[in-house]
Amino acid sequence: MENAFSDRITDVPxxxxxxxxxxxxxxxxxxxxxxxxxxxxxPVKALQKAAFDxxxxxxxxxxxxxxxxxxxxxxxxxxxxYRKQEGLEIPVEDILITTGSQQGLDLLGKTFLNEGDDLxxxxxxxxxxxxxxxxxxxxxxxxxxxEGGMDTAALGRVLSERQPKLLYTVTNFQNPSxxxxxxxxxxxxxxxxxxxxxxxxxxxxYGDLRFSGSRKISFKHLLPANxxxxxxFSKTVAPAMRLGWLVAPPLIMDKLVIAKxxxxxxxxxxxxxILHRYLCDNDLDAHIAAIIRQYGxxxxxxxxxxxxxxxxxVQHTNPEGGMFLWVTLPEGTSSMALFEAxxxxxxxxxxxxxxxxxxxxxxxxxxxxxxxxxxTIVEGIRRLGDSIKALF
Amino acid sequence: MENAFSDRITDVPxxxxxxxxxxxxxxxxxxxxxxxxxxxxxPVKALQKAAFDxxxxxxxxxxxxxxxxxxxxxxxxxxxxYRKQEGLEIPVEDILITTGSQQGLDLLGKTFLNEGDDLxxxxxxxxxxxxxxxxxxxxxxxxxxxEGGMDTAALGRVLSERQPKLLYTVTNFQNPSxxxxxxxxxxxxxxxxxxxxxxxxxxxxYGDLRFSGSRKISFKHLLPANxxxxxxFSKTVAPAMRLGWLVAPPLIMDKLVIAKxxxxxxxxxxxxxILHRYLCDNDLDAHIAAIIRQYGxxxxxxxxxxxxxxxxxVQHTNPEGGMFLWVTLPEGTSSMALFEAxxxxxxxxxxxxxxxxxxxxxxxxxxxxxxxxxxTIVEGIRRLGDSIKALF
Numbered sequence: 132m133e134n135a136f137s138d139r140i141t142d143v144p145x146x147x148x149x150x151x152x153x154x155x156x157x158x159x160x161x162x163x164x165x166x167x168x169x170x171x172x173x174p175v176k177a178l179q180k181a182a183f184d185x186x187x188x189x190x191x192x193x194x195x196x197x198x199x200x201x202x203x204x205x206x207x208x209x210x211x212x213y214r215k216q217e218g219l220e221i222p223v224e225d226i227l228i229t230t231g232s233q234q235g236l237d238l239l240g241k242t243f244l245n246e247g248d249d250l251x252x253x254x255x256x257x258x259x260x261x262x263x264x265x266x267x268x269x270x271x272x273x274x275x276x277x278e279g280g281m282d283t284a285a286l287g288r289v290l291s292e293r294q295p296k297l298l299y300t301v302t303n304f305q306n307p308s309x310x311x312x313x314x315x316x317x318x319x320x321x322x323x324x325x326x327x328x329x330x331x332x333x334x335x336x337y338g339d340l341r342f343s344g345s346r347k348i349s350f351k352h353l354l355p356a357n358x359x360x361x362x363x364f365s366k367t368v369a370p371a372m373r374l375g376w377l378v379a380p381p382l383i384m385d386k387l388v389i390a391k392x393x394x395x396x397x398x399x400x401x402x403x404x405i406l407h408r409y410l411c412d413n414d415l416d417a418h419i420a421a422i423i424r425q426y427g428x429x430x431x432x433x434x435x436x437x438x439x440x441x442x443x444x445v446q447h448t449n450p451e452g453g454m455f456l457w458v459t460l461p462e463g464t465s466s467m468a469l470f471e472a473x474x475x476x477x478x479x480x481x482x483x484x485x486x487x488x489x490x491x492x493x494x495x496x497x498x499x500x501x502x503x504x505x506x507t508i509v510e511g512i513r514r515l516g517d518s519i520k521a522l523f
Numbered sequence: 524m525e526n527a528f529s530d531r532i533t534d535v536p537x538x539x540x541x542x543x544x545x546x547x548x549x550x551x552x553x554x555x556x557x558x559x560x561x562x563x564x565x566p567v568k569a570l571q572k573a574a575f576d577x578x579x580x581x582x583x584x585x586x587x588x589x590x591x592x593x594x595x596x597x598x599x600x601x602x603x604x605y606r607k608q609e610g611l612e613i614p615v616e617d618i619l620i621t622t623g624s625q626q627g628l629d630l631l632g633k634t635f636l637n638e639g640d641d642l643x644x645x646x647x648x649x650x651x652x653x654x655x656x657x658x659x660x661x662x663x664x665x666x667x668x669x670e671g672g673m674d675t676a677a678l679g680r681v682l683s684e685r686q687p688k689l690l691y692t693v694t695n696f697q698n699p700s701x702x703x704x705x706x707x708x709x710x711x712x713x714x715x716x717x718x719x720x721x722x723x724x725x726x727x728x729y730g731d732l733r734f735s736g737s738r739k740i741s742f743k744h745l746l747p748a749n750x751x752x753x754x755x756f757s758k759t760v761a762p763a764m765r766l767g768w769l770v771a772p773p774l775i776m777d778k779l780v781i782a783k784x785x786x787x788x789x790x791x792x793x794x795x796x797i798l799h800r801y802l803c804d805n806d807l808d809a810h811i812a813a814i815i816r817q818y819g820x821x822x823x824x825x826x827x828x829x830x831x832x833x834x835x836x837v838q839h840t841n842p843e844g845g846m847f848l849w850v851t852l853p854e855g856t857s858s859m860a861l862f863e864a865x866x867x868x869x870x871x872x873x874x875x876x877x878x879x880x881x882x883x884x885x886x887x888x889x890x891x892x893x894x895x896x897x898x899t900i901v902e903g904i905r906r907l908g909d910s911i912k913a914l915f
Contacts (some may be wrong), residue, residue, distance in 0.1 A: 396765070397765070
């Protein structure tokens with residue numbers, strides 16, 4: 132049977148994070164490994180009411196097949212929000228509702244990538260994007276990111292040697308590293324790409340979750356014709372419904388809709404209608420403000436505990452938002468070895484390795500701070516600090 | 524920009540059916556063109572209650588990220604139903620919940636097809652399957668189907684010349700033709716495939732909608748290790764939620780789950796929980812019986828009107844279930860020309876052309892009978908008969 136499979140699926144290794152998450156089911160383990168939003172903030176009662184009301188108002192219509200582009204009301208809400216928050220004028224026709232923003236990545240791979248095409252990815256980079264694009268067998272060109280943004284010298288080298296079709300970036304509070312691109316860095320990246328045929332995919336699942344600092348400029352302002360935006364309600368409302376979106380100009384949208392029809396015809400229409408009713412009847416910004424207050428406190432608790440419990444020589448990012456921070460151990464230290472040691476002390480994280488396209492080990496790790504309360508974070512970081520010290 | 528796209532997406536023409544459906548928005552047109560289940564049978568109140576109850580019982584849990592395989596309770600319901608209805612013992616681990624069965628097709632393409640791989644498709648065949656598989660650029664080998672099933676002589680020829688990886692079939696009340704495979708035909712197809720590495724994909728969205736005749740044997744009985752089953756709640760409960768499933772043995776399932784994660788992580792978990800609550804609290808078989816009674820009457824009305832109003836020399840299928848029947852005009856007659864003429868008489872259908880992988884025109888057409896009441900069907904068929912006579 133093995134040789135019956137496609138090359139693309141045969142090449143993909145079993146998900147490392149999946150295996151890790153199995154270990155963390157043990158409830159005595161404090162886990163910073165997950166990537167989940169905190170369920171305490173899911174608007175259960177408000178969504179229950181929205182579901183009831185939308186059945187009451189719209190009846191059978193919300194249960195029928197719907198169009199591939201998505202519910203117009205929801206797309207209008209997204210367009211209005213771009214105008215209000217970022218001063219971007221996005222026509223509703225340029226918005227496609229996707230089955231989570233993960234599907235946005237798959238549709239972009241389907242629409243753009245031939246085998247061997249060049250694609251720029253951040254290093255470290257978002258694992259879900261690596262997995263989605265890998266199915267179309269591109270050649271990955273990792274470009275380092277760190278506090279402040281992308282390494283523009285490294286980007287310039289790739290652009291001088293190759294003709295990448297796509298550049299994938301999470302510019303705000305990136306998963307896994309928590310780093311954000313400064314305005315200057317965004318302008319420098321845009322300057323390098325201007326005139327090339329490379330399309331920027333700006334994925335922004337965490338952009339609304341900002342604790343400090345100020346909103347940065349969108350690539351859609353800097354390179355409007357060459358930018359595709361991805362967004363998601365998973366971190367601001369709830370992930371179960373798989374509701375994300377994609378913004379692209381008409382020429383690209385025509386192709387994306389064909390790919391969407393071939394992939395799942397359309398995104399759950401009942402879910403779109405429930406979410407839209409919720410958004411009309413509730414104050415999303417007030418809801419997000421409550422999430423930010425708590426996540427911000429949890430991040431501060433984690434940063435404080437790191438200062439208290441980690442030995443000298445361990446570096447970490449200090450994100451202005453989002454759900455993750457990134458730890459760099461001294462050169463040559465194995466985060467895989469640390470993982471084994473940490474599990475024995477009942478604390479878990481994700482070693483950095485899967486966030487690189489070409490490494491077997493690394494001296495980096497990802498810590499999630501959205502899902503644990505402050506005392507748990509302090510205790511977990513204390514345990515992790517002990518594990519690091521024992522390893523040295 | 525055009526040369527930036529992938530080869531797969533550049534090759535796919537704009538959906539013909541989409542264009543047709545735009546024409547039929549005119550409410551004075553009687554449309555047999557759609558492929559929708561009848562919304563009169565959507566269980567609006569029962570799903571509204573199921574949604575309310577599941578929020579009440581399970582709270583935040585139903586709004587969190589969930590596993591890629593799907594909700595265990597829903598998979599257990601599907602396994603139990605296979606046992607009860609078909610005497611099939613399917614382990615729940617062999618069941619994957621998909622974002623509509625359209626996604627099942629995409630995941631199979633992703634998991635099995637390299638460019639140029641051989642794939643057997645029915646002729647005429649399901650358009651959604653042709654679209655999904657076309658994204659992976661296989662070589663299509665159409666094998667004719669007609670009343671009673673697949674042309675086994677033609678199938679034998681393909682199998683002697685090529686080594687197809689997949690055979691895609693809709694064995695019950697096929698879309699577009701309404702034909703079903705007899706037990707003898709299924710056995711003959713299985714005999715031809717036995718010992719080959721070709722996998723049968725048995726897609727059965729309409730199997731529960733049987734008006735007459737008796738249930739036929741599943742390929743899962745005949746070739747258990749080489750059969751993948753696809754199923755859907757779209758025609759029995761409602762399509763908006765995009766809930767389908769796929770049954771495959773463990774070795775294949777491992778790969779499909781990787782493809783699923785890359786495609787959309789998991790199917791809407793809230794929708795899975797709502798549907799599961801609905802299925803636990805309601806009698807699905809009684810609900811389906813009501814649908815069958817009405818669809819059966821509508822099919823009879825269509826067959827009767829065809830006999831009354833169509834000229835001699837026009838052939839048609841007489842399906843034992845499902846939503847469609849298939850009309851064959853005399854050799855050389857253009858169903859595209861008939862479409863133009865019929866629209867002027869305010870009646871629409873889908874010309875057969877898009878259901879073949881390699882034709883520009885055809886003498887066949889698909890008629891949907893699930894969405895129009897009996898008087899409307901009679902009037903529409905009268906208008907269509909007039910259009911056919913005018914064309915001769």
